[in-house]
Amino acid sequence: MVIAADVSNRSLADLYSLAGRVAVVTGGGRGIGVAIASRLAEAGAAVAVADIDESTAEHTTAKLTAGGATAMPVTMDVTSPRSTRAAVEAIRAELGEIDILVNNAGLLAVPAPYDEILDEDFDRTMAVNVRGALNVSRVVAPLMVAAERRGVIINMASTATYRYPNPGTLVYTTSKQAVNAITKGLAVELGPAGIRVLDIAPTVVETPGLADLRERSRAKAAEAGRTVELGNPDAFRHLPLGRIAVPDDIARVVAFAASDAAILMTGSTLAVDAGSMVVR
Ligand SMILES: NC(=O)c1ccc[n+]([C@@H]2O[C@H](COP(=O)([O-])OP(=O)(O)OC[C@H]3O[C@@H](n4cnc5c(N)ncnc54)[C@H](O)[C@@H]3O)[C@@H](O)[C@H]2O)c1
Numbered sequence: 001m002v003i004a005a006d007v008s009n010r011s012l013a014d015l016y017s018l019a020g021r022v023a024v025v026t027g028g029g030r031g032i033g034v035a036i037a038s039r040l041a042e043a044g045a046a047v048a049v050a051d052i053d054e055s056t057a058e059h060t061t062a063k064l065t066a067g068g069a070t071a072m073p074v075t076m077d078v079t080s081p082r083s084t085r086a087a088v089e090a091i092r093a094e095l096g097e098i099d100i101l102v103n104n105a106g107l108l109a110v111p112a113p114y115d116e117i118l119d120e121d122f123d124r125t126m127a128v129n130v131r132g133a134l135n136v137s138r139v140v141a142p143l144m145v146a147a148e149r150r151g152v153i154i155n156m157a158s159t160a161t162y163r164y165p166n167p168g169t170l171v172y173t174t175s176k177q178a179v180n181a182i183t184k185g186l187a188v189e190l191g192p193a194g195i196r197v198l199d200i201a202p203t204v205v206e207t208p209g210l211a212d213l214r215e216r217s218r219a220k221a222a223e224a225g226r227t228v229e230l231g232n233p234d235a236f237r238h239l240p241l242g243r244i245a246v247p248d249d250i251a252r253v254v255a256f257a258a259s260d261a262a263i264l265m266t267g268s269t270l271a272v273d274a275g276s277m278v279v280r
Contacts, residue, residue: 002150002194004264015261019044022095023258024088026078026136027105029056031207032156034063035247036102039255041069045100048091050076052105070095078105078132084139097147100258101140103133104156108213109175110220111168111228122171129175134182137197141190150194152258155183157199159273180269187267196266198257203273204231205245240275 007015023040027033029051041047041064049064049071051057057073064071072094076087091098109125112118133155144151158176160169180199187197204210214230221228229235236244253272256262271277 001192004194005260007260007263010260012261015263016256016259017044018100018255018259021045021099021258022048022091022097023100023102024048024050024091024098024136024140025102025104026050026076026132027156028060029053030060031209032202032205032247032250033102033104034060035251036104036254037064037071038067039248039251040100040102040258041067041071043255043259045258046070046072046095048072048074048087048095048098050074050078050087050091050105052077076136078103078136079127081135081139084136088136088139088143092143097149098140098143099149099151101136101151101153102156102254102258103136103153103179105132106156106175108209109169109172110213110216111166111230112171112220113168114170116224117171125171125175126178129172130178130182133179137182137186141186141195144195145190145193148194151196153186153190153195153197154254154257155179155197155199157183157201157269159201159203159271159276161199161201161269162271162277183269184267191266196262198262198265198267199269200250200253200257201269201271201273202250203239203245203276204236205247205250206231206233207247236274238279239273240279243274245272245274 023045025037028049049060061073074087077083160173160176161180183199
């Protein structure tokens with residue numbers, strides 16, 4: 001059994017450094033994933049930008065390498081074990097063994113009342129958000145164990161992990177509470193091998209995915225003769241910290257969670273929520 005090191009004697013700069021580590025960020029092509037890839041690279045990690053959309057993965061990689069980082073794009077569909085295995089082999093061949101996995105790829109489901117949920121929306125959301133996170137972890141974690149890397153897996157949950165945010169969010173909420181269960185399960189099973197597993201719970205984050213969701217939700221509500229307002233930045237003024245999140249708010253916390261500064265943290269959820277949990 002691997003026991004977590006006591007790092008009291010190391011400097012903060014050394015603990016926060018990810019120099020010499022290899023990180024994989026799924027969904028790294030756009031939104032929160034781009035910010036995570038950027039901060040991990042800034043901390044010194046070599047970063048594989050994994051996305052189902054090859055062109056956006058290449059775009060993020062170009063941004064990182066232009067800043068002097070080591071990075072590579074890789075096409076990966078997190079729902080497919082075959083695609084994931086091929087991508088992971090390509091990453092190991094180019095960058096070496098993986099130390100940090102960020103399961104960030106996810107879909108934002110269009111809100112629907114419980115009796116209007118479409119099976120295909122439910123299945124697709126679960127496939128990407130839940131099975132995707134488990135699938136990539138199942139490919140990467142055994143390699144971390146075999147390489148005796150004290151790896152870190154970080155899953156992207158949501159404040160929906162803690163509560164039921166709004167009527168109509170049953171599918172998304174179910175998926176993110178399941179992600180939280182995966183985090184806890186993997187933390188227990190992989191802790192003895194020295195692997196930490198955490199999840200991050202962001203409040204609403206301004207991303208291209210959110211912009212798409214607003215559009216799709218408006219169109220769906222209009223069809224049903226309803227109106228819907230989703231992620232209106234003004235609605236966040238009542239929060240203790242007064243604003244909606246931007247991707248970098250989340251990325252800085254991922255960089256901390258991935259670092260040795262968090263060496264005794266596993267199985268827990270780091271909320272990045274502007275204080276929303278305490279006022280709602
Ligand atoms: N934006 C928010 O308000 C918010 C809040 C809390 C949590 N989150 C979570 O953060 C993560 C990122 O969200 P975002 O807003 O940046 O989304 P986004 O839609 O802007 O970006 C998601 C990325 O994931 C990729 N992706 C989708 N399916 C994939 C698959 N099968 N395999 C590989 N890549 C795939 C997309 O191509 C895209 O590049 C998601 O897990 C989301 O649930 C978002």
